[in-house]
Amino acid sequence: MLYKEPAPIKDRENPFESMMSRFNIAAEVLGLDEETYNVLKSPTRQVIVNVPVTMDDGKVRVFEGYRVIHSTILGPSKGGIRYAPDVFLDEVKALAAWMTWKCAVVDIPYGGAKGGIICDPYTMSAGEIERLTRAYTQALVDIFGPDQDIPAPDMGTGPREMAWLMDEYSKTKGSTVHAVVTGKPLVLGGSLGRVEATGRGVMVSAMAAMDKLGMNPSKSTAAIQGFGNVGSWAAKLMAERGVKILGVSDVSGAYWNDNGIDIEDAIEYKNAHNGRLEGYKGAEMMDPDELLTSKVDVIIPAAVEDVITIKNVDKIQARLIVEGANGPTSYKADNIINEKGIMVVPDILANSGGVTVSYFEWVQNRMGFKWTLDRVNERAERIMNESFERVYAASQKYNVPMRIAAYIVAIDKVAMTYKYRGGF
DSSP states (O other), X not given: OOOOOOOOOTTOOOHHHHHHHHHHHHHHHHTOOHHHHHHHHSOSEEEEEEEEEEOTTSOEEEEEEEEEEOOOSSSSEEEEEEEETXXXXXXXXXXXXXXXXHHHHXXXXXXXXXXXXXXXXXXXXXXXXXXHHHHHHHHTTTXXXXXXXXXXXXXXXXXXXXXXXXXXXXXHHTSOOGGGOSSOOGGGTOOTTSTTHHHHHHHHHHHHHHHHTTOOGGGOEEEEEOOSHHHHHHHHHHHHTTOEEEEEEETTEEEEOTTOOOHHHHHHHHHHTTTOOTTOOSSEEEOGGGTTTSSOSEEEEOSSSOOBOTTTGGGOOOSEEEOOSSSOBOHHHHHXXXXXXXXXXXXXXXXXXXXXXXXXXXXXXXXXXXXXXXXXXXXXXXXXXXXXXXXXXXHHHHTOOXXXXXXXXXXXXXXXXXXXXXXX
16 A cells, blocks of 8 residues: 655745755855756756546546656666656656765766656556556656666555556567666565665664764664655664654654654554554654654654745754655755754765665666675665765865765766766
8 A cells, every 4th residue: 555645835945946056055065167067957858748548437537747857977867756646847857856966975877867647646546547657658668768767666656556667668668678667566576675775774874873973872762754665664773773763653643652652563553554553552642743843862754845944943853854755854944954053864865775776676687686685785785874974074074064965975976977978
């Protein structure tokens, strides 16, 4: 069952403008020349498609879909496909750009892309979603490809949709093309460790940051907003390392236990109740708006964009923010966070464990050989730790927050690659 994220904030900042604000600061620190700046700031390609789908009642509905390819300088573009009623082009553009920087931060040979369809998958039957996915694939069959553009799941999609996409694409090529998409079911070439990969990367990032701050995990507390795949795995893996998870939230509300929530029990309950914590008795209900400002050492926003804003940032009490979601902190909130001395492990670093293991899946598909779970996890954790150290070193070198340091590392890599490739 797909996890339904909390409803997005309607008066949020434009996500593409937020991304560009941070990009501009990093570009200025690097002294990026005008040509490279102009090449890196804009998407390479923006595709809008109108996809007709026969619904279960026999009527034909036309859905608007997007695919934005931000960059292919480092390699084929990579990025998820989002099914949601509030998908809009600037959001997809921002997510595509974040994927470029995310891949560069963890040093994997992908550019960034993102896709989306304006729909509500939670009100659609499996047959309608399948027909929509196959029609979207047909509309973009010349864009997708294992050496061109490689989709993956995102909000509202999962292994099932990726299986349909792979199958539909393969039909057009006359042979099975496993590597055209990642996040597939294991039986169709998916990778062991992919399901928990993003949450594991959040945990690794949190542990690395806590070490820098001199925080003892066994004496630290955390609150996690969003108890879907990313949030629940981050909670589980952090709890295994001694962190006491006091609060969690999902679309049904927020839950708090002063003695720590039994995360294994909460996950078991969620899985048995349609992916939701509604009615969970292992914690008390609390105001969801107070979760991120609760008295804990670490907060992990792992749901949607723009949940930490100028409206609540003053009230944040945590010493560390680890961003499991894409763009959970608005640009306007950054300065206040920095003034308060809170360390932020930014989204383009903290949640890059997912694209790292997606890369492993693609590599395994190209090799025709599967890795063990231990090998996947060991390599993913090594990459995450090395990436954290690179970003932390850049933050010290340039005396900038971790977010800007991550952009500096990413932009510098893409810019150097662009120049080595000869530019235009």
